[in-house]
Amino acid sequence: MSYVVDFKNVSTVGLESSPVAETLAGLRANEARYFMNKYKHEFTVVPASESQETLDYVNRILKERDIEFAAKPLETSRFQVENIKIAYVFYEDGLSVNVMYTIDDPKKRAVGFKLSEGMEVPKELEGKFKFARQKSKLAGTIRGSFFVIKGEY
Secondary structure, X not given: OXXXXXXXXXXXXXXXXXXXXXXXXXXXXHHHHHHHHHHOOOOEEEEHHHOHHHHHHHHHHHHHHOOOOOOOXXXXXXXXXXXXXXXXXXXXXXXXXXXXEEOOOOOOEEEEEEEOOOOOOOOOOOOOOOOEEEEEOOOEEEEEEEEEOOOOO
């Protein structure tokens, strides 16, 4: 069952099993606000159990860097705005992974990692990435990093 993320009234629906459910919900709402403000797109998530295709797509791209997360995926989102294909996976430990894949510009393709406030850097990313801090009214302090996608997906 899909769920349109409300960024005005932040809800932990679908994220209840996370030890950082409140800040993960804020992070998800922060992403929803961005896509509504920039593209007028309603950010919709589905349970990970109903979106194996999206999980496979994101995992295939993560393999470029030999990254495979042990954390349980809770929700995904996959859509296209303008010429950008976008996929998200929200994990139980508080991690959000997003793939932004520009269809017509191979130089603008990347995987982003965002860490919810209160979570540790996942061991899969330790020492591999530097994380910048960003303040969010919805999510507190978000730590983020990224890598540029080299392959074709």
